[in-house]
Amino acid sequence: MLEMAQFRDSPAAIFADLERRGLDRTAAETVIAADERWRSLIDEGNKLRSDRNRISREIGGAKKAGDDTEPLLEQMQALKSRLPQLEQETAAALAERDAARMRVPNLLDEAVPQGDGPGGNVELAQHGDRSDFGFEPKSHNELLETLAGADLERAAKIAGRRFYFLTGGLARLELALVNYAVELLAERGYEPVVPPFVMNREAYEGVVDLGDFEEVMYKIEDHDLYLIATSEHPLTARFRDEILEPKSLPLKFCGLSTNFRREVGAHGLSDRGIWRVHQFAKVEQVVICKPEDSAALHEELLQNAVDLLARLELPFRVVEMCAGDIGTVAARKFDLEAWMPSVGEWKEVVSASNCTAYQSVRLNMRYRTPDGTATPHTLNATGIATTRTLAAILENCQRADGSVAIPKPLRKWMGDAEALLPA
RNA sequence: GCAGAGGUCGCCUAGCCCGGUAUGGCGCCGGCCUUGAAAGCCGGUGAGCAUCGCUCACGGGGGUUCAAAUCCCUCCCUCUGCGCCA
Incomplete structure (x- = not known):
């Protein structure tokens, strides 16, 4: 606002x-x-x-x-x-x-490129190498089956489509990704936080576009509570109606939660498997800072996300969102898109936003200045979103024999195993 | 879940029984003093509208009254005890 x-x-x-x-x-x-x-x-x-x-x-x-x-x-x-x-x-x-x-949406940063849809987004960089497999790469969905890494049918039986049981090595790999992201971010000064997984309507209105209540969030029946769509929401709303001490800024957090999304209207072949799901774990970066620091911290959040994917040796690119695709809340936004060989496309795995004062104003969050108070900026970025990163690992690290190499930084949480083997 | 006690300015606190301008301290900001600092003293320190000033604000909402922090109803939250429980 x-x-x-x-x-x-x-x-x-x-x-x-x-x-x-x-x-x-x-x-x-x-x-x-x-x-x-x-x-x-x-x-x-x-x-x-x-x-x-x-x-x-x-x-x-x-x-x-x-x-x-x-x-x-x-x-x-x-x-x-x-x-x-x-x-x-x-x-x-x-x-x-x-x-x-x-x-009324946030004011765009001057640097945001013009454009009226995803086609107007601008590629800024590419990282990693796209493998030349020498065989027909399987989709992550097929690999989940050959590795016995997920049980989608029975999940649908008890909860519905777009839910999943992650099993065996994939379950451990999810935990490995979470640990990996928390370790890197904690080392860089981001305090790990496990938030409430539900929020009331009033607090929620401070951090999202109103349309999200119909499109994104699950409501708990008979209670004024919504399941969180990302830990960004409780972490940012946490200081609602508060006046922060300037010496405490910037606040840097690493949120750790399961996220719930209705994904109303989503469909498509490429959404099979665990790419687009109603529930997934995510390690999120959240920053609350003085306005003059937000541009630099936005770069820092982006760099953290880039490092997290680069060290996994995944091929991905950095894209800047254009005016027509950036959404209501962010003033400037970068996405990281992983290469998905089975479909031959770049697909979103990370999003890093500078929301400037838009959320702080709605949340009535301020910080003390010599003359009174001022409105801080809020920023958020994905650290690791587990299911999409798992899918990207499966597709990019697959080998001719159907096994999947485990990225080196994750092995210490996988009993030092080098690969996931077909069942 | 049941019972009791509480919620007042950034923090702490008086006022509540007995309705009539929101008390004091801490912290912070500025000034005086000082070689500099501390201490001390003086002033400022919630929000809105407005070029004097006015209005609103005592957890939220409603009621009684000329008038509500104060009385009544209701909801939320915190603490203590009991119950239940991973």
């Missing part, structure tokens, strides 16, 4: 940004109109309440002095008949303003 000062002082910048995104400006216009209405109503209400308080004090004084209070009580009646109506209108104007404000 943008600051009201931005709507009041520089609406042109907001309109220009919406233009870049190819979005219409009605929500922003509603914010500005409702805000003006709210301000004049609040002013009127304040004057009315001021009179009320004054007369109330006079009544107190008159009673003490033993004077007649009847004329004052009559004045009060006249005043009070107008207040409820006015207060209702004021609340309605504020509600309209802020509902519209929630729908």
Whole structure:
């Protein structure tokens, strides 16, 4: 959510940004109109309440002095008949303003490339080597079967499609990936945190696009609770309504959770296996910092993610999201896309976002400055998302005999095994 | 889950019984003093609208009242004890 000062002082910048995104400006216009209405109503209400308080004090004084209070009580009646109506209108104007404000996206960083969809994204770098297998590479889904690494049918029987049992070596490999990511990030100063896996609606509205409630999050029946879609959400919302001490910044966390996603409307051949699932473990990087530090820390988050994939020797590329594909919350976003040989495509495994003040404003999170308070920036990036990284390992590390080489940094958590063997 | 006690400004705290301008301390910021610092003294230190100033804010919501931190109802959270439990 943008600051009201931005709507009041520089609406042109907001309109220009919406233009870049190819979005219409009605929500922003509603914010500005409702805000003006709210301000004049609040002013009127304040004057009315001021009179009320004054007369109330006079009544107190008159009673003490033993004077007649009847004329004052009559004045009060006249005043009070107008207040409820006015207060209702004021609340309605504020509600309209802020509902519209929630729908206005973050302002884009100047560096964000133009573009109206995924085609406009810009490749910045490639890492690793795409193997020349010398045989027809299997899909990760086929490999899960030959390695007996997952049981999708029975998972569907008890929970539904897009759920899975990870079994044997794959289960251990998931834990290895989690340990590997936590170890690297902890060494680099990111405090590991296991958050609540559910959040209430009010807290959740601070960190996501409102459409996500219908498209992404599972709601717990009969409770005001939603399963988290990523640990970014509780980690960022954690300091909601708080004033942070500047010397504690930047806060650097490494979130550790299972994530739950409804994936409404998702479909497609390439989504088979464990690529797109309702539940997966993820080690997430989260940073809360001063605005002047966020660009550099965004680079740091990206570098951490690059190192994590590079040390696994996976082939991947770095892509910058364009204006038409970046989404509501981020001001700038990079994705890492792993090469998937079975389909011959780059596919998203990591996303690193600088959300600038957008989440902090919604969360009412500030930090202390010499003059008062200021709004911090929030950033997040994947460390390792287990299922997609597992899929990328399976496909890229497969060998002619059907075995899959275990990336060296993971072996110490796999009993020093060198490969996963066919069942 | 049951019972009791609590929730007041960044932190701590008075006020609540008995309704009438939110008390004091700590921390922080500024000033005075000082070679510099500490101590001491003075002032500032929640939010909104507004070019004096006004309004709102005592966990959230509602009610009673001319007037609510204070009285009533309700919900949330914390602590203590009991119960249940990996």
